Amino acid sequence: MGKEKTYDTAVKQERAVLVGVVRPGEKPEETKEYLDELAFLVDTAGGVVENTFTQKMQKPDRGTFVGTGKLEEIKAYVKSEEIDMVVFDDELSPSQLRNIERELEVKILDRSNLILDIFAGRAQTAQAKTQVELAQLQYLLPRLTRLWTHLERQKGGIGMRGPGETQIESDRRMILEKISLLKGRLKLIDKQNETQRKNRAALIRVALVGYTNVGKSTIMNMISKSEVFAENKLFATLDTTVRKVVIENLPFLLSDTVGFIRKLPHHLVECFKSTLDEVREADILIHVVDVSHASFEDQINVVNETLKDLGARDKDTIVVFNKIDAYVSPEADEFNEEEEKAPFTLEEFKKSWMAQHNTPSLFISALHKENLEEFKQLLYDKIVALHVERYPYDKLLY
Numbered sequence: 092m093g094k095e096k097t098y099d100t101a102v103k104q105e106r107a108v109l110v111g112v113v114r115p116g117e118k119p120e121e122t123k124e125y126l127d128e129l130a131f132l133v134d135t136a137g138g139v140v141e142n143t144f145t146q147k148m149q150k151p152d153r154g155t156f157v158g159t160g161k162l163e164e165i166k167a168y169v170k171s172e173e174i175d176m177v178v179f180d181d182e183l184s185p186s187q188l189r190n191i192e193r194e195l196e197v198k199i200l201d202r203s204n205l206i207l208d209i210f211a212g213r214a215q216t217a218q219a220k221t222q223v224e225l226a227q228l229q230y231l232l233p234r235l236t237r238l239w240t241h242l243e244r245q246k247g248g249i250g251m252r253g254p255g256e257t258q259i260e261s262d263r264r265m266i267l268e269k270i271s272l273l274k275g276r277l278k279l280i281d282k283q284n285e286t287q288r289k290n291r292a293a294l295i296r297v298a299l300v301g302y303t304n305v306g307k308s309t310i311m312n313m314i315s316k317s318e319v320f321a322e323n324k325l326f327a328t329l330d331t332t333v334r335k336v337v338i339e340n341l342p343f344l345l346s347d348t349v350g351f352i353r354k355l356p357h358h359l360v361e362c363f364k365s366t367l368d369e370v371r372e373a374d375i376l377i378h379v380v381d382v383s384h385a386s387f388e389d390q391i392n393v394v395n396e397t398l399k400d401l402g403a404r405d406k407d408t409i410v411v412f413n414k415i416d417a418y419v420s421p422e423a424d425e426f427n428e429e430e431e432k433a434p435f436t437l438e439e440f441k442k443s444w445m446a447q448h449n450t451p452s453l454f455i456s457a458l459h460k461e462n463l464e465e466f467k468q469l470l471y472d473k474i475v476a477l478h479v480e481r482y483p484y485d486k487l488l489y
């Protein structure tokens with residue numbers, strides 16, 4: 092009998108370690124939260140996290156992000172455990188990237204290009220693909236030299252350009268040309284979208300905004316009966332979807348769009364500005380919050396900051412606390428498992444500080460279709476009020 096051959100058909104997952112700097116005054120649970128989120132990003136990108144390294148520092152080292160001792164420690168681990176990539180929780184400067192790469196000799200990623208990578212894998216429409224490619228090239232441009240460090244030694248004498256440099260220059264030129272090409276293409280797409288938006292009837296426009304993975308698409312699907320992709324991964328949605336929704340004979344437009352995250356790469360925000368036009372031009376924002384997330388308050392702040400960047404902070408906003416089914420009160424008795432898991436009632440939510448600090452606000456579970464009527468009613472009242480204000484002579488709708 093011949094020897095049986097077995098084939099390993101499973102895709103090999105890349106093994107990653109995470110590296111973060113702990114700033115003075117940062118609480119342990121904050122550090123954990125930041126690195127958990129980074130791990131979730133690695134998971135979303137298809138990697139598996141094997142270990143995490145942190146170092147307490149005033150600010151990241153300019154040369155190597157962490158200190159040289161810590162880098163040695165990481166290097167030893169990477170070698171002995173055959174790690175494929177090391178992921179840093181902040182954006183690395185081109186020189187940090189070069190130094191670390193030289194030292195560790197494996198793939199080095201930072202938060203920014205991890206996010207860019209996920210975006211690249213998710214982009215569906217021409218607009219999203221173009222936006223991501225543009226952001227990737229802009230990220231790459233200042234970091235180009237690192238690809239050619241092995242050629243540096245071949246440089247000729249004074250005044251002679253080494254082959255490495257020539258290569259970098261022609262690459263740089265190519266990238267710059269591609270960037271301007273993509274910018275042109277985006278302008279064209281923007282124009283088409285603008286015309287499309289203008290052609291829409293004079294309907295009130297409502298936009299779902301919020302941190303990534305809070306349930307925006309689930310809410311969209313629920314109230315518009317559409318099939319927007321929703322899953323427990325970061326950045327499930329990249330493209331903006333707009334649907335006409337009718338609540339009690341009142342039609343309006345509802346849009347679902349890309350979620351926000353801490354330290355969203357600057358280039359990406361720039362490149363996605365046009366995707367976020369829907370947010371900027373909306374009449375009402377629904378700020379969705381995942382109340383079951385341990386740091387939902389931080390997430391609220393990140394979203395508000397991003398909205399400010401977009402010039403959309405002062406819009407009429409309804410704060411919707413979602414996932415109440417999964418909420419666990421932090422004040423619950425730690426020693427009493429049962430009590431800890433006891434659900435918060437709607438009444439309790441309404442009396443909580445969350446309701447006091449965010450008005451108007453309401454509490455729902457999109458997944459379990461809990462309290463949706465109140466949500467729809469509040470939305471309806473808001474839209475009617477806006478409609479009356481805007482079209483005082485229009486008796487058409489209600």
Ligand SMILES: Nc1nc2c(ncn2[C@@H]2O[C@H](COP(=O)(O)OP(=O)(O)OP(=O)(O)O)[C@@H](O)[C@H]2O)c(=O)[nH]1
Nearest residue numbers: 304305306307308309321322326327328350457458
């Ligand atoms: N327990 C619970 N899970 C929910 C609820 N609403 C949504 N989810 C889950 O949360 C995850 C994220 O939901 P999405 O609707 O994709 O979230 P999103 O805000 O659109 O996320 P991105 O598009 O990635 O920014 C999914 O696994 C949903 O099933 C809820 O009310 N309760």
Ligand SMILES: [Mg+2]
Nearest residue numbers: 307308327328
């Ligand atoms: Mg989504």
